[in-house]
Amino acid sequence: MEYPVDQALLVRLRAGEQKAYRELVVTYQGAMRAVAFAIVGSRNADEVVQDAWLAVVRSLDGFQARSSLKTWLLTITANTAKTRLKGNRREVLLDDIPSPHGSVGDERFRENGHWLLAPHAWHHDSPEALLSEEELRECLEHTLASLPELQASVLHLREREGLELQAICNLLQVSLSNVRVLLHRARLKVFATLEHFEETGQC
Secondary structure (H helix, E strand, O other): OOOHHHHHHHHHHHOOOHHHHHHHHHHHHHHHHHHHHHHHOHHHHHHHHHHHHHHHHHHHHHOOOOOOHHHHHHHHHHHHHHHHOOOOOOOOOOOOOOOOOOOOOHHHEOOOOOEOOOOHHHHOOOHHHHHOOHHHHHHHHHHHHHOOHHHHHHHHHHHHOOOOHHHHHHHHOOOHHHHHHHHHHHHHHHHHHHHHHHHHOOO
16 A cells, blocks of 8 residues: 555655755654553653654665655654664553643543533533633643653554544554553543643633
8 A cells, every 4th residue: 555645655754855854853743652651651752752753764775655744753652662672662651640630530421421411611612712811821731741651652543643543553652452541541531631721720
């Protein structure tokens, strides 16, 4: 299977176009850091990403597009991170760090993750409008920063990067059931922040 957009970018990259490299970094840096963060933690994540970029540049001519460019980049990042750990697989911890507002109970949601009853003021403002407010953005960023490393990475890869759960499992070497738990707990904390902000107007 070929990936037309990837192929167009690859042609530019292999021609040495600097703008193409900048596009590549802007597009994929966040996802690469999320993968590194999950495997080696915050202390070494940036170094892993830098090493991964060097590996990408060295391997670019050999990339045969059997997968998407994104999958290839994230696989290189994961392998680089695992090498940094010298083969010692990082223990997967599901223990929670309490959020400042606690968590919203599972009984508040349908099986598909949507609210059974949305926070009370959402009939006045849509979630999109709320997310445009600077204070709420800051609250959400604070919540995201407070998440345990694996929760934060799984949430980022799923919600921001759109990766399928199985792809996340493969990259992070975490079971599907663990990924579901990590994602669910992270979402609950984000929902709790949204609800608290709606009720109080504060973080």
